[in-house]
Amino acid sequence: MANALDGRASGTDSVRGGAVDLRAAAPVPLSPAEIERELASVRRPLREASTLPARFYHDPAIYRHELMTMFSKMWLCVGREEDVARPGDHLTRTVGEESVIVVRDADGRVNAFHNVCRHRGSRLLSESSGSGLRHLQCPYHAWTYGLDGALRVAPHMEDARDFDRSKFGLNRVRLERWDGFLFINFSNEGPGLMEFLGEMGTKFARYGMGGLRRGKRIDYTVATNWKMLAENYSECYHCALIHPELNRVSHYTSGETDLVNQATVGGWMDLRKDEYQTMSLTGKSNRPPFKGITADDQRRIHYYIVYPNLLLSLHPDYVMTHTIWPDGPGRSDIICEFLFDARDVARPDFDPSDAADFWDLTNRQDWRVCELTWQGTASGGYTKGRLSSLEWMVHIFDNFVADRLAGRTEPTPLERPPG
Ligand code: FES
Ligand SMILES: [Fe+2]
Known part of the structure; x- marks a missing residue:
């Protein structure tokens, strides 16, 4: 059985800004009023909204505030x-x-x-x-x-x-x-996991994720801010240019954003041709689709961020997860895993490479632009940007960040853009 811990790759040769000494930085906690003032433009409706200001990816005080309000308090x-x-x-x-x-x-x-x-x-x-x-x-x-x-x-x-x-x-x-995932919470306060997940807790029960087994794991270290990885995951605006292989199998404008709640934002994208079965370099799979999923599921990939550190991608025949572990404002460790039906993994001829090779290529394409973005936003030549109609999920994620930094656990209602 091909199994865990069988690949380690680095998305970078030099990591700038990693392993920041947070105590030495002596950051001052930000008040909710300060956060709201700095992020007022993020709160605007999508067509008027800006991205998070550059400072929110680089400032050790903001990073520390994120640790305190998210990673030390959430599942x-x-x-x-x-x-x-x-x-x-x-x-x-x-x-x-x-x-x-x-x-x-x-x-x-x-x-x-x-x-x-x-x-x-x-x-x-x-x-x-x-x-x-x-x-x-x-x-x-x-x-x-x-x-x-x-x-x-x-x-x-x-x-x-x-x-x-x-x-x-x-x-x-x-x-x-x-569903087979282990979650921890460093805080003894706040809701239990299922209460936190809400509708997300049962939304994909039909995939039987509790019974899946890992067939492959790849670790990455990327010189970028953890939020840039989540934002990158939240849009396919970049896919036509950066991911020609992905865009051949799943068109970059396909799909919809679906569930938004306190725990998650996500949606789906469609397979491009009827004969395509999954996300792989050929669009083909040597595995049957999961039993119990719908006809629509067999044509779709569901992509969800479970705040703050799990990216969950449900394919017709496998589930891919990324867990993100920030290590300073400019460095993130990522564990990427591929889960399959336990019977497939147990077969002597089990081979996960169609899924893993496709996503390893796609991951590295993503890590490269996430590193470039971290480098670019460090410049005095950038303050903040604007968002396209294809970046609705980025906008929702940025507002989740704004909510948490301001001390709110419930999402601020957003005006859904037309179309
Ligand atoms: S610090 Fe002394 S035994 Fe652990
Ligand atoms: Fe991408």
Whole structure:
């Protein structure tokens, strides 16, 4: 079986602006009034609206505000249930100062903990994934935790007065599941995952995503701001020029924007010819469409951003996901995964390359323009731009950013453009 962790690629040779020291930048939190003032032009109806101002992609204070209002407060997709299939399987994900360990314990329970020792605060695990873990031992003074988070061993602490080991287990992070995806939330406040997803939680139940298995994973590091990746995903205005292969299979003006709510924005695009079956270099697939999807689904690809870090692309015969992990204003790590029917993945002749090669090519085409855009918007020669009629979803995403930065969790109603 072709499987995970089998490709690593870099979208860039030199990363500018990455790994910003946020504490050194001493940013001042922005007030909702300041955000509203700076983003008033983003709030206009699409035909009058501007893009986010350049500062919103480059300013470390804005980046820090995004971490505080989005990545530290919202549900983040960290992977799939199959990533922690067996006791001892684990993964870590890090954004800003926050890092989470997700691990399956001996009782089969999947736990999420802050990746920080309760003694003097060392990061516990540095590897991004692994298996066979029996306990979590801090690399500093060897405090040792069970995979259930309980502190088991704390050397030389016998004399510490009123030290109750049971009160020094790892601090839990909220963890919930949706259709095979694992989500964590660093905040203990706010709605549960299904309440947050709302209509999105059941909208694609017919695809049976919980039963899918990963057939391929490709990791990228791209020298751009995370929002530029989401904005790029939100429009196909660029597709005729940048993606000739994609545009041959799915016309760049096809489709509609569909669901918009507090958790998501998305819509679909159509396959261009009746004989096309999926997004691949030939438009053909050697897999049947998913059972249970509609006749329309067999002609469509549904593209959704689940705010803030999951891009979910449902094809007739596979699901592609991108999870985005910002690492400073100008650097983003991206995990791109391809999910297939479990029976397909189990076949000895299973070959995901038609899907993976097509999207790896398309991804790299996208990463290049996202890097160029980050470089260009750093210039004093740019302040902000205007949007075309093909960028309605970009406008919705930018307004989601504006809402969150201003402290709002419900989307501000937008005037839908005619046509
Ligand atoms: S910081 Fe972890 S054991 Fe000391
Ligand atoms: Fe693209």
